[in-house]
């Protein structure tokens with residue numbers, strides 16, 4: 001086997017290894033989607049890309065072991081499309097989670113989330129009443145809010161303790177009323193009239209002490225979902241970008257090695273034809 005074939009084999013093996021973090025990222029997103037984000041369709045492209053990468057790199061590895069040129073060309077084409085798909089996915093992930101972040105609130109450690117801060121395709125999708133009905137019941141079933149309760153030496157936490165907690169976007173947006181509504185703290189998911197002024201925020205009327213309602217109908221809950229999604233997608237995007245850079249480097253190496261193989265093949269066959277042609281004439285003499 002030629003050195004360049006060895007090189008292609010090594011590159012394919014490394015590519016195979018790269019498919020693991022991509023797949024892991026996709027699986028992590030879907031496991032997280034079940035517990036908090038509840039958005040289950042966005043991780044599928046990532047899983048498909050990860051699996052394709054795995055299959056194609058194994059095919060490329062086999063191709064380089066058996067010196068199968070056809071497999072190698074198939075590999076180069078497939079790899080080209082996978083890299084293109086991954087670039088498309090990274091751009092898409094950034095584009096849909098581009099805008100919006102939590103807002104700090106006076107005297108609170110947690111951030112609050114406003115739907116006006118978000119826009120674009122994903123915001124419209126999440127705001128769609130039909131989709132939101134599914135999403136909010138998924139969040140309710142995930143029991144994020146009921147798991148939010150904390151006790152301190154057997155005593156439920158006080159308002160001061162609650163206000164100095166860091167909350168996840170879902171907990172902040174879906175499990176409690178927005179601070180500007182002026183409700184008074186009873187426990188994490190139970191709020192009484194605060195005596196203060198009740199804000200003009202339309203979420204104030206949507207809040208309910210019914211433990212099956214809470215703020216699941218609030219715009220702040222939708223914003224919380226979008227913020228949560230952004231967090232986890234940004235993490236996965238970092239992995240994807242690193243993998244993408246390595247993939248491009250490996251691709252260039254494999255391409256150069258394949259070109260080198262082809263040139264050597266051409267040289268050899270040129271040499272062979274010259275030999276066979278020159279033989280008969282040599283026999284005459």
Ligand SMILES: *[C@@H]1O[C@H](CO)[C@@H](O)[C@H](O)[C@H]1NC(C)=O
Nearest residue numbers: 146148149187188189190211
């Ligand atoms: C708050 O109190 C209500 C009523 O007692 C209870 O149903 C709910 O589980 C409590 N919330 C938490 C997070 O413990």
